[in-house]
Amino acid sequence: MTRPHVVVVGGGIVGSAVARRLTLSDPRPDVTVVEKESAPARHQTSRNSGVVHAGIYYAAGSAKATLSREGVRRLRAYCHERGLPYEEVGKVVVALDEVELGRLREIEARAQANGVPGLRRLDPVALRELEPHTVGLAALHSPTTAITDFSLVAAAMLEDAMGRDARVVTDFEVTGLDQSGGQVDVRAADGRRLRADRVVIAGGLHADRLAVLAGDGPSPAIVPFRGEYHRLAPSATHLVRGLVYPVPDPRYPFLGVHLTRTVGDDVLLGPNAVLATAREGYRRRDVDPRVLRALATSRGFRRFARANLGTGLREIAGSVSRHAFVSRARRYVPAITDDDVVPAGSGVRAQAMDADGSLVEDFRFSRVGAVLCVRNAPSPAATASLAIADLVVDRLDLD
Secondary structure, X not given: OOOOEEEEEOOOHHHHHHHHHHHOOOOXXXXXXXXXXXXXXXXXXXXXOOEEOOOOOXXXXXXXXXXXXXXXXXXXXXXXXXOOOOEOOOEEEEEOOHHHHHHHHHHXXXXXXXXXXXXXXXXXXXXXXXXXOOOOOEEEEEOOOEEOOHHHHHHHHHHHHHHOOOEEEOOOXXXXXXXXXXXXXXXXXXXXXXXXXXXXEOOHHHHHHXXXXXXXXXXXXXXXXXXXXXXXXXXXXXHOOOEEEEOOOOOOOOOOXXXXXXXXXXXXXXXXXXXXXXXXXXXXXXXXXXXXXXXXXXXXXXXXXXXXXXXXXXXXXXXXXXXXXXHHHHOOOOOOXXXXXXXXXXXXXXXXXXXXXXXXXXXXXXXXXXXXXXXXXXXXXXXXXXXXXXXXXXXXXXX
């Protein structure tokens, strides 16, 4: 009997996890991963701070909450099995004023509902014992929040898949997904074609474009936001032991600058969130007229921009001024000076936005015939990747 052929579009961590999971199926399908770059995991997977999220912030019962908690359990075991870095350095979520204290209590209730282990409320003295250079009225400590290198994790997942006969095809930019007779003709820009029985779109920054090629609707659309990082100089890395995070403000769509120790013993500051003018707009000068045209003609985006004008201007100020950027981190760690930091690159977040201008907060999937589309996979998608892969494969109905 001929094995069904599944094509996974996108070689980032979600696509890699799906490919690995497919090759563990019984019976095992024929699996091909196609990636538009010359190597997998060039974008969101390799341009992040490496935090394995414990599930603190997410609404109880949401896909983010359930998949992140299962994902953490699976990812910890996988990293230990494969000899990959996994360090439980812990996170403190720090409240700076009375308003944030109220929000901190709400976050604590969410985290407890999600089963986040070992949570502890810290007063200023206990906070200083844990993070000697951090200040705040109170903090919530998550001791099991961890760090890893997601690019290494994704590479290991693809290696597992290829060890079970999966193929990885690079420089394959998908320009067509034509369905007929229960199969999909997957076409590349250079004329190459693959015939598939099922297709999984895990295209990250291109998820909406690819979904439309498969016959899905245009919403949610991907709006790219650049997240810029700075890094503490080696002489200042002692100022942060683990992860120091702000209390989120529900009026604003993004978390804000925080401090993150990495598995390489760097300490990152950031990211901010600046509207990018290209899907892979890692620099200010990266401009794609198609992205500008889509933003300018989107009623939803214009509505979003009006509602968040003040936040956008503050983010731009932090982007062009190192002092403004560092001052946000200094609210939590006052000893950091402008001279202690250097630029450390950027990433671009694939933020899904509904037609009315609201940001899609949870994971979102859709199915069009033989094509399953991962329409929104924001953080904690890397943390939850192994659990997401189970969900995707279950929904493919390969039996």
